[in-house]
Amino acid sequence: MLKNQSQFYVKNCWYKGVSKNIDMIKRLPKEIGIAQELRNVGIYYFPEESNMNKGKAILFGPMDTPYEYIPLEFSFEFPTDYPYVPPKVNYLTNDGYTRFHPNFYVEGKVCLSILGTYSGPKWASSLNLSSVLLSLYSLLTRNPLQHEPIYEKANEMLPKCLQYSEFVEHNLVQLFFRLYNTYKKVDDEEFQTILESNKQLLMSKVIKKAQEQETLYTVLPYAMSGSTRWKLLAKNFL
Incomplete structure (x- = not known):
């Protein structure tokens, strides 16, 4: 696979003018x-077939976080002067x-210092x-609001931290089921196996949490409001 990718990439770089940066x-x-070795922790990267300068990453959220079992998608584009x-x-x-x-904006911006978008x-x-993929993955923590500077020392049981985590978890699970058919289009057998397994785990989570009362959130950050x-x-x- 890697040999074919390399041959395709060199051909396109030199003959189609994508880049003349030999280091890239x-x-x-x-x-x-x-x-591809990061797949064992739930990180998948897929280059575009027609242009290896672009690709997408899908990270399955780690256990015991608001992101667990959820595939989070990122687009990548490598400038011609990479690396x-x-x-x-x-x-x-x-x-x-x-x-x-806190580091992922609704409009798509990713705040990460090594990307030049954060201090x-x-x-x-x-x-x-x-390095970039692992840095993104490291942000998916149990108390994500701690990545906001004013809350970096806040305990996860602080009402605003707790409500934010619960709200994020609920809305991500909801979004997962809405996007499930889109994820099913990813042409990768290993990815599909993990996706189906995680779907079952998320269904079990929903059934369990359906026993809880509806919660109205009043102290959410970023001017958000809503309920689970x-x-x-x-x-x-289901």
Whole structure:
């Protein structure tokens, strides 16, 4: 697979003018191959067949977080002067309203220092595709509001932190079932096996949480408001 990718990429770079950056030509196919090793933690990267400068990543949220079992999708675009500048990354798993993470904006912006979109350690040519993927994955924590500077020392049981996590979890599960048929179009057998397994786990979660009372949230950040309606979610999707 990697050999074919490399041959295709070099051909397109030199004969179709995608890039004449020899470092990019040498590195990117290798980085894409190495990124496949991250599948064992639930990180999948798929380059575009017609242009390896672009691709998408799907990260399955880690256990014991509001993101568990949920596939979160990001688009990647590698500039022609990569690896001397970072790739451009956008967050795609959105419902048009919920701020699912302090670092992921509704309009798709991803705040990450190595991408040049946030304060902190900057991009270096020694970093690579896997560095970005693992950095994104590390943001998916049990108390995501801690990634907002004013809440970085806040306990997860603080009402605003707790309500934010619960609201994010509910809306992500709801979004998952809405987008499920879209995820089914991903042409990758291993991905589909994990997707189906996670669907069953999410169905069990919904059934369990449907026993809880509807909760109205009054202290949500980012000017959000709303409630969790697990019973209605179960009725609509199960």
